[in-house]
Amino acid sequence: MCEANVYxxxxxxxxxxxxxxxxxxxxxxxxxxxxxxxxxxxxVKAKIKEMALVDHRIVLEDL
Amino acid sequence: MCEANVYxxxxxxxxxxxxxxxxxxxxxxxxxxxxxxxxxxxxVKAKIKEMALVDHRIVLEDL
Structure with missing residues (x-):
């Protein structure tokens, strides 16, 4: 499966x-x-900062 | 691998x-x-509309 963890x-x-x-x-x-x-x-009151899908990683930052 | 196609x-x-x-x-x-x-x-001069990672799918829309 290709889901990601969100930080x-x-x-x-x-x-x-x-x-x-x-x-x-x-x-x-x-x-x-x-x-x-x-x-x-x-x-989450945030916006997407960066995503690295192969690392299953999505990073959000405060709006 | 968990990369996605971008539309x-x-x-x-x-x-x-x-x-x-x-x-x-x-x-x-x-x-x-x-x-x-x-x-x-x-x-791409666009913003993210939606992502469905299990479907390997990211959709952008014009800014």
Whole structure:
């Protein structure tokens, strides 16, 4: 499976794991909607900073 | 491998394949930088509309 782990990076550069095994990522004006393969959903007030899919890694940063 | 194919959707809803086997996706003010597993790079004047990683699918839309 090709899901990714989603991390939120703060202003000091520290990363926090937000949601594992994420399949769907939908950005919007209010933030980013995440849905993982277990149908868990989270909306994070952030934007996408970078994604490295081969490393299963998506990094968000505060809006 | 868990790379994805990146499509650009136009205002009529038609999709065009932009780059295959994409590993890295980095959004910026000017658009989205894509890099695939063959080190090919493309910058597209677009924003991320949605991603479905299990389907290896990223959809961009015009800025």
């Amino acid at each position: 939120l990076i703060d202003k000091e550069g520290k990363e926090q794991l937000i949601l594992e095994s994420v399949d769907k990522v939908i950005p919007s004006e209010e933030g980013v909607l995440l849905e993982n393969i277990f149908s868990q959903r989270k909306t | 650009l959707i136009d205002k009529e809803g038609k999709e065009q394949l932009i780059l295959e086997s994409v590993d890295k996706v980095i959004p910026s003010e000017e658009g989205v930088l894509l890099e695939n597993i063959f080190s090919q790079r493309k910058t």
